[in-house]
Amino acid sequence: MAVDGSLVGRAFPPTKPYRVTDEKVRELAAATGMSWESGDRVPATFPIVLAFDAMNAFLDDVEVELSRIVHGEQKFSYVRPIAPGDVLTATLSVASLRQIGGNDIIGTISEITDESGALVCTTSATLVHRAAEVA
């Protein structure tokens, strides 16, 4: 099943506002073996927590099975660092779509904004939707 080409350019609804807490940052840092204390810089890949939220909603919407998705590429471009206390929202849009060997290569961009609506980070993901095996 190929993903519909008309998705390109479509923006999905923003995710629910997410409050960055010391506890959550510590949990994510600990998952990579880091000890994290209040006042330390938030790990650079933290926005993925919001981006996943947005990606899951997108994949549900287009009825793509999560297990057929492999992550192809990810980029983060920061306007400012994230800090505990920030209330963030991710808005995902589909930037590109192409088919290679029966796989869909889906380019997404998620803009992470703060409570005031200011852009904090732009994160782009390439998702590879693997074709079902041909019997």
Added chain:
Amino acid sequence: MSDIVLEVGAELTPKTYPVTRASLVRYAGASGDFNPIHWSDRIATAVGLPGVIAHGMFTMALVARAVSEWTDGAEVVDFGAKFTNPVVVPDDDEGTSVTVNGTVKSVEDGLATIALTVVSGDQKVLGMPKVSVRV
């Protein structure tokens, strides 16, 4: 403290981190990425993967950890990578490991750009990984 001054050509001390099934479970919970290819052999092999693979974002988070350790927590401005080869994580006590190597490519306009080589076993697992930090 950072273990090296960020000057052009500086080779940063390689960092090696363990990756076990337990790491993946923990990262899934912390990040919200519950794709079963990161915890179920049955599903991973059914979609044509060699076995349970690490989240690309987990590998990227380990790279962010290395950068943080090298730079004493410098602000990351840009960070990106392609996930070119999967990190297969066996279901045993040792699991596998990821090693992050870095070389300072440029220092200008208050930004240091570090080119990275990220390997698991003998294989490069990230394509064109690059990070820019504020210095």
